[in-house]
Amino acid sequence: MNAERLLTRYDRIADASNAIARLRRFVLDLAVRGKLVEQDPADEPASELLKRIAAEKARLVKAGEIRKTKAVPSLEPDGLPFPLPHGWAWTQIAEIGVISPRNEAPDDLEASFVPMPMIAAEYGEANGHEPRQWGEIKKGYIHFAEGDVGLAKITPCFENGKSTVFRNLIGGIGAGTTELHVVRPLFVDADYIVLFLKSPYFIQTGIPKMTGTAGQKRVPKEYFTTSPFPLPPLAEQRRIVAKVDELMALLDRLEAARTAREATRDRLTAASLARLTAPDTEPETFPNDARFAIATLPALTARADQIKPLRQAIINLAVRGKLVEQDPADEPASVLLDRAKKAKKALREERRIGRSEGPEYSESPGEASAPRHWSWSYLADFAMVLGGKRLPAGTSFSKEPTEHIYIRVTDMKGGTISDDGIKFISPEVQNKIAKYTIDQEDIYITIAGTIAEVGMVPALFHGQNLTENAAKIVFREVDRGFLILALRSNDVQSQFAEKTKQMAQPKLALKRILGARVPLPPLAEQHRIVAKVDALMTLCDRLETALAQADATRARLLEALLHEALAPAADLVAEAAA
Incomplete structure (x- = not known):
């Protein structure tokens, strides 16, 4: 077993985004390859165990307790997936148990009913069940009894690893979803069978063999019953199960510790940023709060997803006057607002836009903390908000590109409009909705589906048609970049x-x-704020990229260590010599 390096380097890979999940699969892979516990020469070999199972099957057939089954095709040596330790044997599930067993019981016996949602994908989690009268569930459902093993055969349950040892069944028997393959083991540890069914080898090999239509694909019974099954001696099966249980419990603790650590980190990050952006922040305490946040940021920011709240904090600081210094020589904001109001009136007359419904006024929680020489205004004072238009009834998008684009909410991504997958309309449709267009000088804002996403209009979309689920904000004199920041602020x-x-x-x-x-x-000052935010967002981009690259490096290291741990020693020697 070559897992020592993996264990010694755990601290370098533990923060990989899927480290714990990969380690769980790794444990199962080691288990079914005989690399998790040492072999004991004193154990009864698997070949002798198979003889005892065959004798028990023959006895049950002779006693009329089970039906005689057809012989399964023998395994070809060339088709075996990996070498087994001494004392193990390749076999098939059909050889080590009774497939699709049936129960005989009185109709009034209380039994267990197990639907698919009560079968867990996670290893070690017990099945749930509902009490039912046997007469209600004996027909139309799959039968099983205490200690039987069930495998979910339908997508996506199979791919997710849904399988279980049925336990704690009322009356010792049960029935459930028809989307199961079931085996009743003979002299084989049921938990060992389940860990094999959840192993990456069994699932990944089975996925290409699924049949049926999309969303209704199923694992054939033949794959479940006749695939190569690595059988250890019975005593080793029990040692393997115990070791897997121990390691899974360890991984549970590691996962809980990591979750708690990340939650603490997130809370500290949120608290640090909140102190900076709180509406009631005092000018005297702000410098100390800022220094603390900057000093602790490297330790608190360890994941790419943590950059998003940092970006939002930058925006909130920007629109509260805490990102750049104020200059008394700047033209007062009140003068700017007067010009913007006049520009709005001129735009209305120029575009022949009628007056819309009056505003529904709000109050801002950040107004009290803004610099005194700023002006707070309602958007209606200096801008117009005009909605888009639904496609006319009976019309549809053009199959061929035209000069007319219909901008949807799904095209509005990351503060801009994406040209990936854009939709076109015919000139005839365009003529019907021609006045519902957006210009490059405007700002878009989404109003349905996704609420209040705002952004700029690229040149490609100048003068193009706007969905009814968005609106355009038309204005002049105010810096577009700053107004977008203001609209994005908390x-x-x-x-x-x-x-x-x-x-x-x-x-x-x-x-x-x-x-x-x-x-x-x-x-x-608007211009200075936008320039400062752009520079800080570029730094956020770099930090986000660096964190993503670090995560990718950890993932590659994890993958390499897992591959090395699973590789036979002879393969490692050959690789070293190459």
């Missing part, structure tokens, strides 16, 4: 959430967008 997003939280199917009304309370710094 202060504004909380206003949108408050207006939609009671809806069964949330939809953000245009009047509620217009009524959003947003901060407006001087224009020069």
Whole structure:
């Protein structure tokens, strides 16, 4: 067994995203290859165990307790997947038990009913059951008894490893889902059979053999009954099961420790960032809070997914005036707001846009902490919000590319509009919805499905058609990048959430967008804020990439160590010599 290096390097791979799951599969793989416990020459060989099983089967057939079964095809030596230790033997499940056993019992006997959801994919988790009268479940369901082994044969249950030893059955018998293959073991440890059925070798080899249509694929009975089955001596089977139980319990503890560690890390990160971005942050304490957050960030940020709250914290700091210094020489925000209001009026007249429904006003929790020379304004004061248009009834997307694109919410990703999988409409459809377009100077905002995602419009989508599940924000004089930051901030997003939280199917009304309370710094400061945020987001990109690369490196190391641990010693010598 070559697992020592894996154990000594556990600390380097433990933080790989799927380390524990891979280690669980690794334990099962070692177990069925005879590499988990040492062999004992004093154990009765598996070949003798097979003789005893055959004799017991013959006795049961003679006694009329089971039916005589057809002989199964013998295993070809060239088709055996891996070498076995001395004392083991290759066999088949059909040879070591009774396939698809039947129960005979009075109809009024209370028994157990086991549907598929009560069969676990995880190793070591017991099956659940429901009490039923035997007469209710004896027909139309699969039979099993205490100690039988069941394998889920349908996708995705098979791929997920659903199999179990049926235990604690009421009356000692049960019936359940028809999507099971069942074996009643003879002189073989049922738990050893289950760990084989959950092993990566058995599942990965079985997936290509599944038959049926998509969503209804099943593992053939022949694969379950006649696949090569590695049989250890009975005493070793029990040692293997005990060792697997021990190692799985260890992995449970490691997983719990890692989960607790990550939860603590997440809480500390959230608390550190919250202190920076809280609406009531005092100017006197902010520098110390910022220094603490910066000093602890490397230790608290260990996963790529932890960068997202960091990005949000940067946005929240930006729109509260805590990211760049204020300059008294800047033109006051009040002057900017007056210009923006006039620009809105001019745009309305230029585009011949009628007046829409009045705003539904909100209040901002961050207003009190903003710099004094900023202006807080409702979006309706300087911008218009106009909705998109549903495709006319009876029309559909064009099968061929045209000059007219229909922008959907699914195209709006990461603050921009993706050109991957865009949909086109015909000139005839375009003529019917021509006024519901969005320009490159506008901002989009989603209003249904995904609520309040905002972003810029790339040049490709200038003048193109907008879905009814989104709207455009039309404005001038205000920095587009800053307004997007303001709309993404927690202060504004909380206003949108408050207006939609009671809806069964949330939809953000245009009047509620217009009524959003947003901060407006001087224009020069807006430009500085956007430049600073862009620089910090670039650093976040680099950190995110570095963390992803570190995780990928840990995953590759884990894979290499697992491969090495499973490789026969002779193979390792050959690799070293090559």
